[in-house]
Amino acid sequence: MPAQSPADRIALRRRAIFAACKAAGLDDGARRQLVRNITGCASLADCTIGQLGEVLDHLNRGKQGYAGRKRSTPSADRAPLLGKIDALLAELHRVTGQVHTLKYADAIAKRNGWAECVDFADAAALKNIVGVLNRTLQYKIAGK
Numbered sequence: 001m002p003a004q005s006p007a008d009r010i011a012l013r014r015r016a017i018f019a020a021c022k023a024a025g026l027d028d029g030a031r032r033q034l035v036r037n038i039t040g041c042a043s044l045a046d047c048t049i050g051q052l053g054e055v056l057d058h059l060n061r062g063k064q065g066y067a068g069r070k071r072s073t074p075s076a077d078r079a080p081l082l083g084k085i086d087a088l089l090a091e092l093h094r095v096t097g098q099v100h101t102l103k104y105a106d107a108i109a110k111r112n113g114w115a116e117c118v119d120f121a122d123a124a125a126l127k128n129i130v131g132v133l134n135r136t137l138q139y140k141i142a143g144k
Helices: 006-024 028-039 049-060 079-096 102-111 123-141
Strands: none
Touching (some): 006 028, 006 049, 028 049, 079 123, 102 123
16 A cells, blocks of 8 residues: 555545534534634644644544544453553553553554454453563663
8 A cells, every 4th residue: 555645644634524524413614613713723724634633533522532442341350451451551651651552552462462452362361461561661660
């Protein structure tokens, strides 16, 4: 797949914003007002790719919070381990200042051959992921 130019990425974000506004039931005037309130720009044509991302993020937030990647409901034996993974990722974010999402844990699981993603990992693989995240956190705290 060829690399996308910045103009292509901007066009994709604009189309996504139009689709999200249509799904939310916003007309043209409401969309323009939303863009003006969030970015200060008069129209989408004046926005940078970062500003378009801010508008899209705002539109993707529903009443229940961010409508990003959906995760499965964990079983009773996996729920505490998934909670621990979330806590370790949050602590890594606090220590390093870099955002570590569940995609980071997914990459660890896939790289080590435990599962394709955390959702499909069994309890033993989740314990291994917790161990890896804990070691990574201790390494970052030590300043290495």
